[in-house]
Amino acid sequence: MTETGKKVALITGITGQSGSYLAELLLSKGYQVNGIIRRSSSFNTARIEHIYQDPHEKDYRFRLWYGDLSDSGVLLKLLSQIQPDEVYNLGAQSHVKVSFEIPEYTADIDAIGTLRLLEAIRYLKSSCKFYQASSSEMFGSSPPPQNEKTQFAPRSPYAASKVFAHHTTVNYREAYGIFACSGILMNHESPRRGETFVTRKITHAIAKILNKKQEKIYLGNLDAKRDWGYAPDFVEGMWMMLQQPQADDYILATGEMHSVREFLEEAFKLVDLDWKNYVETDPRYFRPTDVDELRGDSSKAKAKFGWQPKVKFKDLVRLMVIEDLKLAGLDPSKYGLEARHPLTATFLKDLP
Ligand code: NAP
Ligand code: G4F
Numbered sequence: 036m037t038e039t040g041k042k043v044a045l046i047t048g049i050t051g052q053s054g055s056y057l058a059e060l061l062l063s064k065g066y067q068v069n070g071i072i073r074r075s076s077s078f079n080t081a082r083i084e085h086i087y088q089d090p091h092e093k094d095y096r097f098r099l100w101y102g103d104l105s106d107s108g109v110l111l112k113l114l115s116q117i118q119p120d121e122v123y124n125l126g127a128q129s130h131v132k133v134s135f136e137i138p139e140y141t142a143d144i145d146a147i148g149t150l151r152l153l154e155a156i157r158y159l160k161s162s163c164k165f166y167q168a169s170s171s172e173m174f175g176s177s178p179p180p181q182n183e184k185t186q187f188a189p190r191s192p193y194a195a196s197k198v199f200a201h202h203t204t205v206n207y208r209e210a211y212g213i214f215a216c217s218g219i220l221m222n223h224e225s226p227r228r229g230e231t232f233v234t235r236k237i238t239h240a241i242a243k244i245l246n247k248k249q250e251k252i253y254l255g256n257l258d259a260k261r262d263w264g265y266a267p268d269f270v271e272g273m274w275m276m277l278q279q280p281q282a283d284d285y286i287l288a289t290g291e292m293h294s295v296r297e298f299l300e301e302a303f304k305l306v307d308l309d310w311k312n313y314v315e316t317d318p319r320y321f322r323p324t325d326v327d328e329l330r331g332d333s334s335k336a337k338a339k340f341g342w343q344p345k346v347k348f349k350d351l352v353r354l355m356v357i358e359d360l361k362l363a364g365l366d367p368s369k370y371g372l373e374a375r376h377p378l379t380a381t382f383l384k385d386l387p
Contacts, residue, residue: 036120037067045069045117047104048125052227055082057123057270062086062096069117071102071126082227104148111155121277123166124152130231131172132322134193142196149200153207153215164277165215167204170197171329173219179292179330183284190324205284214282221262221288221331223269224351226358233295234263237302238355242363244313245306252313255320257296260328264289265346272342279340288331289344301352306370
């Protein structure tokens with residue numbers, strides 16, 4: 036708590052898709068929000084620029100600190116300096132395909148990085164609550180529907196690292212009584228999704244194709260099926276987990292499953308194009324092992340704290356297409372799409 040009674044949060048991965056929405060949510064709830072950012076030779080803060088506050092302002096509530104999940108010393112220093120009530124560990128090398136190319140780095144950040152943070156909390160005897168960004172990728176080849184009891188069968192260095200981080204979170208809860216929750220989240224997307232993840236790659240390409248700046252889009256496995264939800268819905272679930280009387284692990288999901296092919300069909304249809312004329316496959320986007328089907332069962336989160344996603348597949352595709360058209364200077368109404376999707380109004384009004 037601050038001297039003025041505000042709750043204090045610390046977010047790793049604040050510059051990422053979910054970190055940026057979570058920061059907005061917590062600021063709107065009156066928290067002082069602290070985020071760890073990495074030093075980069077070019078700006079990596081585009082997603083949080085609209086909520087930046089000048090540190091010279093008195094009582095500014097949005098504070099950024101340099102750090103890295105590879106650096107135990109800085110994690111210890113920041114935890115002891117900031118004294119957070121809630122820690123959200125969203126920082127990660129989050130790209131599954133890239134994890135096959137840089138497996139050791141992925142494990143260092145996604146697995147050992149989580150251990151470093153929990154160990155710092157334990158060492159400092161901090162009473163903070165801890166949220167771990169676990170992933171449905173951990174289920175790998177276990178068939179859907181996946182729930183909290185489904186066996187993990189990871190299919191990538193990313194997923195194996197997240198399994199380690201999940202078990203470490205549970206272990207630190209049981210061994211040391213830390214209020215540590217593992218949120219096992221199905222894919223969540225938004226107009227702030229990184230452009231190399233398949234949903235955003237598609238909606239971004241559509242805008243470029245319409246602008247005649249791109250002719251084709253090159254993709255990998257179109258048969259993969261995912262349970263795609265909307266990131267702002269999911270960050271609300273993260274926060275809700277930490278407000279419960281007891282720490283536990285929860286799945287967040289929409290319960291709907293669609294293939295990459297269906298995403299293509301739905302997205303291109305919105306701008307009156309046939310995706311088959313624009314999509315080529317490129318072997319470089321196939322993974323050595325992929326996850327075929329993810330569809331989550333989030334009934335535990337619904338029963339325990341009433342969490343339900345507001346945005347489902349069709350609305351998600353639509354709002355991502357609309358926002359990418361606008362970013363590219365195109366008028367969505369030309370394609371019969373309303374300029375601002377009502378569901379996104381709150382979250383997108385300040386997008387840079
Ligand atoms: P994202 O957009 O890729 O953001 C990842 C964040 O982690 C960025 O802020 C990044 O900083 C930071 N980061 C990377 N390496 C770091 C390091 N060495 N030290 C500290 N921070 C580091 O990912 P996201 O979609 O927001 O996902 C957030 C978390 O949820 C991740 O842990 C991800 O694995 C997990 N997750 C995501 C989904 C999903 O569908 N989105 C589903 C389940 C779980 P830079 O901006 O400097 O790169
Ligand atoms: O968009 P993706 O890269 O997401 P993926 O691998 O499901 O991982 C995301 O969701 C996880 C939760 O389940 C997170 F933990 C993780 O951090 C990340 O946010 O790929 C989705 C599917 C895959 O099966 C992939 O093989 O789309 C297929 N795909 C086909 N062509 C492609 C492409 N994926 C990408 N990134 N790029 C392609 O060209």
